[in-house]
Amino acid sequence: MNKIDARGLSCPAPVLETKAAVENRHPRHLEVLVDNEPARQNVVRFLESQGYRTHVDQEGALYTVVGTGGDSVPGPKPVETASGDAGKKIMVMVAADRMGSGDDLLGAKLMINFIKTLKEMGDELWRLVFVNSGVKLTIDGAGTLEDLKGLEEGGLTLLVCGTCLDHFDLLEKKRVGQTTNMLDIVTAMQLADKVINI
Amino acid sequence: MCGLDFPTDPNVLVGLSRADDAGVYKISDDLALIQTVDFFTPVVDDPYWFGQIAAANALSDVYAMGGEPKTAMNLVSFPLKRMDLSVLREVIQGGIDKVREAGVVLLGGHSVEDDELKYGLSVTGFIHPNRILTKQGLNVGDRLVLTKPLGTGIVNTAIKGNLASGEITRKVTAIMAALNRTAATVMREYPVHACTDITGFGLIGHLAEMMQGTGLGLKIILEKLPIIDVALGFAAMGMVPGGTHKNRSFRAHMVDMDEGVDPAMQDIIFDPQTSGGLCIAVAPTSAEGLVDHLQSEGVEHAAIIGEVVDYPAGIIQVV
Incomplete structure (x- = not known):
């Protein structure tokens, strides 16, 4: 289980920690704990940009962002469109x-x-x-x-x-x-x- | 700073009573002094470029008042115990080069030991007392001209996250280090009613300051905004600094924007800028001439981004 505790951190720290975890471990499933709405939004955006499906569990002011099915390639993918999933590359x-x-x-x-x-x-x-x-x-x-x-x-x-x-x-x-x-x-x-x- | 009793003087033309980009003190009927100070922690890794950006940022407040900077003093905090002095040398070299480019002389400075590096300058400039440009003075119909592209906060966040290529880093660094001097010089030839520079409060925050107390409203046209092209993509990936959200929650009640607007675009208008461009309110018939003139002088991103309207008052419509 990949869990990132980003409580108490303000942007952009949570999304940068998430990015580091995605790049280092390429998890199929991960959970990111954040305690503010902007961090929730940015972590969701980042995970989705890396090909994860996301959902968010909220308990009071605590959000658990769950990402599944990451298909990220190693290395950063700045501003690019996913392509070539089917057939040869x-x-x-x-x-x-x-x-x-x-x-x-x-x-x-x-x-x-x-x-x-x-x-x-x-x-x-x-x-x-x-x-x-x-x-x-x-x-x-x-x-x-x-x-x-x-x-x-x-x-x-x-x-x-x-x-x-x-x-x-x-x-x-x-x-x-x-x-x-x-x-x-x-x-x-x-x-x-x-x-x-x- | 409510409740504090500041000394007053009839020669203070712009002071603390209405916060502006810089203070102005009248020396004679045809000369006033503009004074400002600004310093911050590094925004880029390269110390030389940090020095340049800090200097361009400090000088900008004088340009935003319509003035001409003349002298500057360095302000330095430096962690002597864990950083090599050569770093400081690079920072100050950057500052000197930028100040020289502005035609300003460095008269001295002061440094203290601190836990982290900070650099900036106090800058003094001249202006004719009748030609002072403040944030106040919008007229209905004025066009708003912005001189630098938006998105530096987002792109700097992406740089921190190792998502930006070297070319993007160089590009945004050059944008932040660019002086607002040409823009300030060119605008003197046009019927400009108000001006400010776009920095930490983001486009909307600084527009709100211009609008406050005027009984007027603003209309901003999203597709006209000059934007660093990669910033939208980075924002869509969540590379958004904390300041963007603070700016949004502080000013959201003044903004009328369709909920369907791309969230990344919404981030751009609240994104805190480092050493951003000037936002110039100019008479409508002169706006295109001003933009053409700015572009021909190398202020390539200059654009008309919106206008001053009489209704609804106190609201920034974003369309």
């Missing part, structure tokens, strides 16, 4: 701003077409990751931007390498996707059923 890693080598102009056209066509993978497309010059596909003025935005709006998680953006001095110009680090990329590779490198 395909991660596509784009490491260049053009497709293939030979003719760069052709390569750039092919890349635009590739991104446009990616949606045909359907729900199995789980992560789209951009590294090295691939990050240039996510910036202002890129021919791929509108299609990438469409994919993101459809619930796909796009990860864009922060080190790479920084290297090309494009941090401010990125218009789509979450900036990410190597740990997130490696974790995504590990969780994916299939990784396609472009």
Whole structure:
């Protein structure tokens, strides 16, 4: 039984303690004791954002928030939509701003077409990751931007390498996707059923 | 501070009798002194940036009065026994750099040993006695212009919870460390009736102070609010600081908001801000010009967020 006693704590301490427990132990079931309404609200929100079902038992000013069925992946999941529960999880890693080598102009056209066509993978497309010059596909003025935005709006998680953006001095110009680090990329590779490198 | 007897002086133009962002003391018919002091515990891990933010925050009160800061003094509490002095050096370097950016000179300061690090400044500025901008002075029809995006309290909570990427941390740090100087300079050219800076009481708390005693009401348009984009997502995950709830319970009775409004959005309007932007009440016909001017000078998030209405009085309608 995972129990967190967060009585006497004010926000954001209860939700941060809950987060630590979820990350360290990935419990299927946990109970969080809080003694104020804001803490109750925030712990419920956090658990639900991590895929738990919740209910609250109240006794006077004491609330027990019960979370069950957590399916959280290791590591934080900031602001992202759950996806890919069904079927395979395909991660596509784009490491260049053009497709293939030979003719760069052709390569750039092919890349635009590739991104446009990616949606045909359907729900199995789980992560789209951009590294090295691939990050240039996510910036202002890129021919791929509108299609990438469409994919993101459809619930796909796009990860864009922060080190790479920084290297090309494009941090401010990125218009789509979450900036990410190597740990997130490696974790995504590990969780994916299939990784396609472009 | 009810019941305490404070000394008075006819030259006090803005004092304790109606709490404002800073006090103003008249020296001559064309010069008045603005004085303010502010300090707090670290809001970010990086000591240099903490210094910058604390300085930007202290300077902001002078900008909110329409004035120009001139001199500053450091205020430091430092836990000598458990923190290396190099940390303090970084903090003060941040403060110096920010003060220099503001064209302000540092004249000295005072430090004491304490259990935790605190830093801030007392700031003195100049203003013409006829050009003082207080929180009072709203006119019906005035548009409200906000100059920085909301959500720093929520994003800082997410940073504490290791949920924010380095890029998000850098972005919110830069927002907090940004001076309100450009906004204050630009607004001098417009028919501004009242101004304050948005800090610990959150947007609604500071709007309530502007509205109080005017017999007028306010209307805020949620979709116009500049918001740090990730803040809504973090709020939806429960990354909400305690101050948000305190602000809400203190002012909820003055707010008329549809219950169906996204709870995360409700948190944004009560979220305590660190070194937030200016909220400027400007004549309606000048509002768009002011915002365009602010944006062209680099105050990129400036937006018209609402207006002053005559009915219902004493209520902030949030639509």
